[in-house]
Amino acid sequence: MPLPxxxxxxxxxxxxxxxxxxxxxxxxxxxxxxxxxxxxxxxPAMVHAPEEAGEFANIASAVTINIGTLSSHxxxxxxxxxxxxxxxGKPWVxxxxxxxxxxxxxxxxxxxxxxxxxxxxxxxxxxMALAGDTSSGRGVDSGDSVERAEVSAMVLARRTHAVxxxxxxxxxxxxxxxxxxxxxxxxxxxxxxAMGCALTCLVGAFVAVTPDSPLAATVSALACFSVxxxxxxxxxxxxxxxxxxxxxxxxxxxxxxxxxxxxxxNA
Amino acid sequence: MPLPxxxxxxxxxxxxxxxxxxxxxxxxxxxxxxxxxxxxxxxPAMVHAPEEAGEFANIASAVTINIGTLSSHxxxxxxxxxxxxxxxGKPWVxxxxxxxxxxxxxxxxxxxxxxxxxxxxxxxxxxMALAGDTSSGRGVDSGDSVERAEVSAMVLARRTHAVxxxxxxxxxxxxxxxxxxxxxxxxxxxxxxAMGCALTCLVGAFVAVTPDSPLAATVSALACFSVxxxxxxxxxxxxxxxxxxxxxxxxxxxxxxxxxxxxxxNA
Amino acid sequence: MPLPxxxxxxxxxxxxxxxxxxxxxxxxxxxxxxxxxxxxxxxPAMVHAPEEAGEFANIASAVTINIGTLSSHxxxxxxxxxxxxxxxGKPWVxxxxxxxxxxxxxxxxxxxxxxxxxxxxxxxxxxMALAGDTSSGRGVDSGDSVERAEVSAMVLARRTHAVxxxxxxxxxxxxxxxxxxxxxxxxxxxxxxAMGCALTCLVGAFVAVTPDSPLAATVSALACFSVxxxxxxxxxxxxxxxxxxxxxxxxxxxxxxxxxxxxxxNA
Numbered sequence: 001m002p003l004p005x006x007x008x009x010x011x012x013x014x015x016x017x018x019x020x021x022x023x024x025x026x027x028x029x030x031x032x033x034x035x036x037x038x039x040x041x042x043x044p045a046m047v048h049a050p051e052e053a054g055e056f057a058n059i060a061s062a063v064t065i066n067i068g069t070l071s072s073h074x075x076x077x078x079x080x081x082x083x084x085x086x087x088x089g090k091p092w093v094x095x096x097x098x099x100x101x102x103x104x105x106x107x108x109x110x111x112x113x114x115x116x117x118x119x120x121x122x123x124x125x126x127x128m129a130l131a132g133d134t135s136s137g138r139g140v141d142s143g144d145s146v147e148r149a150e151v152s153a154m155v156l157a158r159r160t161h162a163v164x165x166x167x168x169x170x171x172x173x174x175x176x177x178x179x180x181x182x183x184x185x186x187x188x189x190x191x192x193x194a195m196g197c198a199l200t201c202l203v204g205a206f207v208a209v210t211p212d213s214p215l216a217a218t219v220s221a222l223a224c225f226s227v228x229x230x231x232x233x234x235x236x237x238x239x240x241x242x243x244x245x246x247x248x249x250x251x252x253x254x255x256x257x258x259x260x261x262x263x264x265x266n267a
Numbered sequence: 268m269p270l271p272x273x274x275x276x277x278x279x280x281x282x283x284x285x286x287x288x289x290x291x292x293x294x295x296x297x298x299x300x301x302x303x304x305x306x307x308x309x310x311p312a313m314v315h316a317p318e319e320a321g322e323f324a325n326i327a328s329a330v331t332i333n334i335g336t337l338s339s340h341x342x343x344x345x346x347x348x349x350x351x352x353x354x355x356g357k358p359w360v361x362x363x364x365x366x367x368x369x370x371x372x373x374x375x376x377x378x379x380x381x382x383x384x385x386x387x388x389x390x391x392x393x394x395m396a397l398a399g400d401t402s403s404g405r406g407v408d409s410g411d412s413v414e415r416a417e418v419s420a421m422v423l424a425r426r427t428h429a430v431x432x433x434x435x436x437x438x439x440x441x442x443x444x445x446x447x448x449x450x451x452x453x454x455x456x457x458x459x460x461a462m463g464c465a466l467t468c469l470v471g472a473f474v475a476v477t478p479d480s481p482l483a484a485t486v487s488a489l490a491c492f493s494v495x496x497x498x499x500x501x502x503x504x505x506x507x508x509x510x511x512x513x514x515x516x517x518x519x520x521x522x523x524x525x526x527x528x529x530x531x532x533n534a
Numbered sequence: 535m536p537l538p539x540x541x542x543x544x545x546x547x548x549x550x551x552x553x554x555x556x557x558x559x560x561x562x563x564x565x566x567x568x569x570x571x572x573x574x575x576x577x578p579a580m581v582h583a584p585e586e587a588g589e590f591a592n593i594a595s596a597v598t599i600n601i602g603t604l605s606s607h608x609x610x611x612x613x614x615x616x617x618x619x620x621x622x623g624k625p626w627v628x629x630x631x632x633x634x635x636x637x638x639x640x641x642x643x644x645x646x647x648x649x650x651x652x653x654x655x656x657x658x659x660x661x662m663a664l665a666g667d668t669s670s671g672r673g674v675d676s677g678d679s680v681e682r683a684e685v686s687a688m689v690l691a692r693r694t695h696a697v698x699x700x701x702x703x704x705x706x707x708x709x710x711x712x713x714x715x716x717x718x719x720x721x722x723x724x725x726x727x728a729m730g731c732a733l734t735c736l737v738g739a740f741v742a743v744t745p746d747s748p749l750a751a752t753v754s755a756l757a758c759f760s761v762x763x764x765x766x767x768x769x770x771x772x773x774x775x776x777x778x779x780x781x782x783x784x785x786x787x788x789x790x791x792x793x794x795x796x797x798x799x800n801a
Contacts, residue, residue, distance in 0.1 A: 020406045028564045028580050030295045030336075034460035039506055044460070045365065045406035046295050049338035052369035059368065059405060069564075071583035071607070073338070098579065101593065102586035138593060139554045139579040191785065193568035193578070239573055240781030247507025251458065287673045297562045297603075301727035306773055311727070312632065312673035313562050316605035319636035326635065326672060340605070514774030518725065 007220040008259030010206060015041030019208035021201065022060035024048045024078050026068025026097065029197035032243070036198040039251040040224065042205035047081075049073075054080035058088050062208035064201050065117075066095035067108055068140070075108050082115040091118035091207045091214060094162075095200040098140045100129035113160060118207055118214045120156070121165040121200045124149035131156040141190065146172050150179065150267065163214040165203065167196060171222045172267060175215045179267030182219065184226030186233035188242040195246075199225050223262035228253055230261070274487040275526030277473060282308030286475035288468060289327035291315045291345050293335025293364065296464035299510070303465040306518040307491065309472035314348075316340075321347035325355050329475035331468045332384075333362035334375055335407070342375050349382040358385035358474045358481060361429075362467035365407045367396035380427060385474055385481045387423070388432040388467045391416035398423040408457065413439050417446065417534065430481040432470065434463060438489045439534060442482045446534030449486065451493030453500035455509040462513075466492050490529035495520055497528070541754040542793030544740060549575030553742035555735065556594035558582045558612050560602025560631065563731035566777070570732040573785040574758065576739035581615075583607075588614035592622050596742035598735045599651075600629035601642055602674070609642050616649040625652035625741045625748060628696075629734035632674045634663035647694060652741055652748045654690070655699040655734045658683035665690040675724065680706050684713065684801065697748040699737065701730060705756045706801060709749045713801030716753065718760030720767035722776040729780075733759050757796035762787055764795070 020043045025033050030046055037044035047056040050073065057063050063085045065078045085092040094117035099109040109130070122130065124144035125137025131152035136143030146168035153164040157176030166172045171182040189195045199221060206217035228249040236242035287310045292300050297313055304311035314323040317340065324330050330352045332345045352359040361384035366376040376397070389397065391411040392404025398419035403410030413435035420431040424443030433439045438449040456462050466488060473484035495516040503509035554577045559567050564580055571578035581590040584607065591597050597619045599612045619626040628651035633643040643664070656664065658678040659671025665686035670677030680702035687698040691710030700706045705716040723729050733755060740751035762783040770776035 026580070027294050027561050028568050031298060031460060031565060034295050035506065035510075038458050038460055043406050043408045045368075046293070046336050047365075047368075048336060049371065051339060052337070052371040055369045055371070069580050069582060070586070072585060073340075073607075098581075101579075101581075102589045104583065104586040104589070139577050141577045191572050193565060193572055238782030238785040239569065240778030240785070243569075243781075244507030244511060244778060247510075248505030251505040251507070294561050298565060298727060301562050302773065302777075305725050305727055310673050310675045312635075313560070313603050314632075314635075315603060316638065318606060319604070319638040322636045322638070340607075511774030511778060514777075515772030518772040518774070 006216055007223045007262055008255035010210060010216065010220045011224060011258050012255035013209045014205055017209050018043050019061035019205055020045060020059065021204045021208055022047055022056055022063045022081060023201045024053065024081055025064065025066040025197055025201060028068060029194035032194045033198040033201040035247050036250065037201055037205055039247050040202055040205055044201065048077045050076040050080050053077035054084035057081045057084035057090065060090065062090055062204045063092040064204035065092060065112060066097060066197050066200055067099065067105060068097040068197060070105060070108055078112060082112060086115060091211045093117060093119045093121065093200055093204045093207060095121055095197060096126055096130060099126060100135065100137060117162050119163045119165060119203050119218050121167060121203055123196065124166055124168055127156060127164060127166045128152045142168060146170055163218050165218050165222060167199060167222065173215065173218050173222065180219050181265050181267050182222045182226050183263035185229040188233055188236060188239050189229050191239040192243050219264060223258060223264055224250065224253060226263065227258055227261045273483055274490045274529050275522035277477060277483065277487045278491060278525050279522035280476050281472055284476050285310050286328035286472055287312060287326065288471045288475055289314050289323055289330045289348060290468045291320065291348055292331065292333040292464055292468060295335060296461035299461045300465040300468040302514050303517065304468055304472055306514050307469055307472060311468065315344045317343040317347050320344035321351035324348045324351035324357065327357065329357055329471045330359040331471035332359060332379060333364060333464050333467055334366065334372060335364040335464060337372060337375055345379060349379060353382060358478045360384060360386045360388065360467055360471045360474060362464060363387065363389055363393055363397060366393060367402065367404060384429050386430045386432065386470055386485050388434060388470055390463065391433055391435055394423060394431060394433045395419040409435060413437055430485050432485050432489060434466060434489065440482065440485050440489065447486050448532050448534050449489045449493050450530035452496040455500055455503060455506050456496050458506040459510050486531060490525060490531055491517065491520060493530065494525055494528045540750055541757045541796050542789035544744060544750065544754040545758060545792050546789035547743045548739055551743050552577050553595035553739055554579060554593065555738045555742055556581055556590055556597045556615060557735045558587065558615055559598065559600040559731055559735060562602060563728035566728045567732040567735040569781050570784065571735055571739055573781050574736055574739060578735065582611045584610040584614050587611035588618035591615045591618035591624065596624055596738045597626040598738035599626060599646060600631060600731050600734055601633065601639060602631040602731060604639060604642055612646060616646060620649060625745045627651060627653045627655065627734055627738045627741060629731060630656055630660055630664060633660060634669065634671060651696050653697045653699065653737050653752050655701060655737055657730065658700055658702055661690060661698060661700045662686040676702060680704055697752050699752050699756060701733060701756065707749065707752050707756065714753050715799050715801050716756045716760050717797035719763040722767055722770060722773050723763050725773040726777050753798060757792060757798055758784065758787060760797065761792055761795045
């Protein structure tokens, strides 16, 4: 596969277009995810209620759905937004947080999968479990390495026709045919809550500007996080300072720097 | 109109009285808004459920209502709190986030307006749409300049008998008779999520200490944000550092400095 | 009473075991509490819905419940989680935020108390009111000194068979027999929202690693906060910088330093 080589351009395009991204995400992540999108140039809108989630999806350029703090009422809104996105040809991104942990989550994710997400992002345990493999995950933190999840991701991509992103020490992205690895980032990233959830929202922002290339969009979002994460780690003295240094680094990141520093390789 | 010249005194009074402010705000803003109120000397309480929102409004000194992440259940609590505030003669402040975006929001704001807020704060697109004018707003970010919204604000103030605050590069506040402009702040402010929502809560804190002067209260709150925002911007290296520098600046701000640095002029 | 002298060891054990802690906490606190647990080495999971809260409690090592932004639906999830924790012999921790403020809260706390929390943490006003004494609390901030609440805490501990922690300038912890005081911390701590709520979650993490010693667990968590708070205050220029300096300090804290710097005395 030719590597998607346009991250730099896509980031510049994202900042230029400032797409409206509807994020239905968890309570823990909302503030950090909104700041992540603003720092990247997107316009986030956290609109979740069944009464309006579908209507709003019609004006948004993409939708992201994260089940971190799921409840029945929110699930209704998620279904409405994903369905409306489908009907109006907008891409949507799924983050199946700890979907293996309870029957309620398993059923919810099954329903959401049937609504055909363009991209699914998770940690290794989540993607392995979603592919039907045995994982070591307990809660929201991964108990498995990304490397172990690569085959599961490939299988899952073929079954769902979605781009699958497994994030961890070295990220892996696949469309079911080819695979891409993204290195970089920092060991502090799993020590800051909602980094993964915010990344899912950024995937939504990229997929909004290039809806026909979900693989390139996903790789670009992950490359942004890796480069900004590496930069932030050089200044940070712990997870508390890392969080805001990361937002500053992301806000500073331009297309040229992203293109020069992204560590993307064919798998 | 004589300019409200008492911002400094009002801030000192706020720190002295530490009013209890009930904030029904969105999930994105809650943490930042609570820290904003604490930094200003107020005592925030995020109490929203229909089961208790009205009862709590009776012990609070003011109520603020923000529809950012609206749902039916929360709307019920908002109505209860606004009604109780009215009955007990407490002022309440409305933040009609993206009210034009969906039918659900439009109807909710119509109901809330009928409960007579003392102050309405929004961005230019929100205030223009609320006055019945054509705006360029899509999501939660403004697509219009404050300058364009000044006439709409004046019309809306006369119709609702509320003080109207339009915030942006140069803020505009009016009671329907006269107008006041507040300059200062920083271009980083719209890059940090929930700044506007937190400001609405601070308006609530000021209106709690001077319920009979909603115009002076609103101008004072906006002046605090502008001065603290200008100070924070001198130290910040991006939106991530700006957010906490802003809280530090607000916590440091005293009445004399506010009075000396506030850039308030008659419109 | 012999002082619980094992804080250092317990912190090392916490970092080694990384217990899964289910936190049902309020919207304001979720992000900060999750980052607090990650900085301490625990694995937080914010799972609250009645549909799954009980099932999740079976895989968690401890549960924490905080009524800060209570609603009926969440109360149902709290009951489910506390009941499941009881049935599977897991300890759970209660944070009765402003329970005296409304009838809804008073009834909710009564129901939760009947489900036998292992530890109850609150500010002086909350603990005094819970013990049936007259307090000066209005909203979520305390209106009373810890010292005044010590007898109330002792009474409440005997009545509920829970360890009671009253936090403030000098914290007080009791199991109904003996009392322990923890000094340190910083005057900036009550100026940062959700510090107390995050501490409740950390008590849950410690009680997860030593479920048979809730008193030692509670004292250890409070000592962590006091030591990290003192360190953060030396670097902070206000509540905004304090918040992230605190997370950095907590992430840096090791067992030896905790043991050396903790200011714990018999009451």
